[in-house]
Amino acid sequence: MEKAFKALASTPRRRILNHLAGGPMTVGEIAANFDMAMPSISKHIAVLHDAGLLHRQKRGQEVIYSIAADKLANNLYAFLTPFCPEARALSAERKLPGSDDLPAQTGEDKA
Amino acid sequence: MEKAFKALASTPRRRILNHLAGGPMTVGEIAANFDMAMPSISKHIAVLHDAGLLHRQKRGQEVIYSIAADKLANNLYAFLTPFCPEARALSAERKLPGSDDLPAQTGEDKA
DNA sequence: TAGATAATTTCCTAAATAGGAAAATATCTA
DNA sequence: TAGATATTTTCCTATTTAGGAAATTATCTA
Numbered sequence: 001m002e003k004a005f006k007a008l009a010s011t012p013r014r015r016i017l018n019h020l021a022g023g024p025m026t027v028g029e030i031a032a033n034f035d036m037a038m039p040s041i042s043k044h045i046a047v048l049h050d051a052g053l054l055h056r057q058k059r060g061q062e063v064i065y066s067i068a069a070d071k072l073a074n075n076l077y078a079f080l081t082p083f084c085p086e087a088r089a090l091s092a093e094r095k096l097p098g099s100d101d102l103p104a105q106t107g108e109d110k111a
Numbered sequence: 112m113e114k115a116f117k118a119l120a121s122t123p124r125r126r127i128l129n130h131l132a133g134g135p136m137t138v139g140e141i142a143a144n145f146d147m148a149m150p151s152i153s154k155h156i157a158v159l160h161d162a163g164l165l166h167r168q169k170r171g172q173e174v175i176y177s178i179a180a181d182k183l184a185n186n187l188y189a190f191l192t193p194f195c196p197e198a199r200a201l202s203a204e205r206k207l208p209g210s211d212d213l214p215a216q217t218g219e220d221k222a
Numbered sequence: 223t224a225g226a227t228a229a230t231t232t233c234c235t236a237a238a239t240a241g242g243a244a245a246a247t248a249t250c251t252a
Numbered sequence: 253t254a255g256a257t258a259t260t261t262t263c264c265t266a267t268t269t270a271g272g273a274a275a276t277t278a279t280c281t282a
Binding site: 149154174 | 229231
């Protein structure tokens with residue numbers, strides 16, 4: 001949770017997440033949307049991944065990232081629950097986009 | 112939104128919000144829950160207030176803060192919407208605790 | 223009016239963060 | 253194997269942030 005909120009406290013990182021809402025992308029594809037050097041983007045991505053907000057999948061020499069929407073939503077809903085109870089219901093069962101765009105998580109995060 | 116996420120990226124500040132979930136409190140009451148000097152707490156509160164996440168009401172020499180749950184929830188739901196569509200519905204009409212605990216917002220934030 | 227109390231502001235230092243350039247790692251392909 | 257390409261890591265500097273002590277402001281009360 002601490003890591004997730006720290007990760008979200010950056011405009012470029014939130015923009016990366018927004019780009020990934022369109023589906024999984026390589027680091028290069030993500031970086032193409034920014035006016036920032038690739039190493040900087042790579043480090044932002046690392047922060048998001050370290051917070052558990054991104055899935056990583058390696059294909060050849062490229063690395064494909066996709067959003068861990070469930071983790072993202074669960075963190076925010078859990079945090080919101082004390083302030084607006086209707087968030088609690090959502091913390092439970094949810095159907096999210098992004099999680100299904102990859103070939104059914106078979107441990108890509110370690111590759 | 113930028114300010115809100117920056118404000119939330121701090122454990123002491125999220126703890127302050129959690130304390131305020133119990134209802135409006137003075138700075139001193141909030142500070143009593145922390146092992147941190149009052150000026151530091153005061154500054155954290157200022158960050159939250161500047162982000163629009165807290166309402167301020169002055170009564171005598173005390174300053175009473177309460178949570179702006181609608182602003183908090185709206186920010187997070189708006190951010191979440193691209194990733195989990197069900198958040199969109201919540202961005203609209205909502206009944207939140209905290210907003211009603213004060214004598215019906217008559218401009219206390221400027222006082 | 224002279225303290226006492228509540229909160230904020232100012233000033234300072236230590237630590238964290240962002241970003242780039244250059245180097246390092248992997249992997250692909252001729 | 254020798255490049256070429258994709259990504260990450262290392263190293264550096266500039267900026268931001270956190271927190272405390274002391275000073276300041278505002279308000280209460282004897």
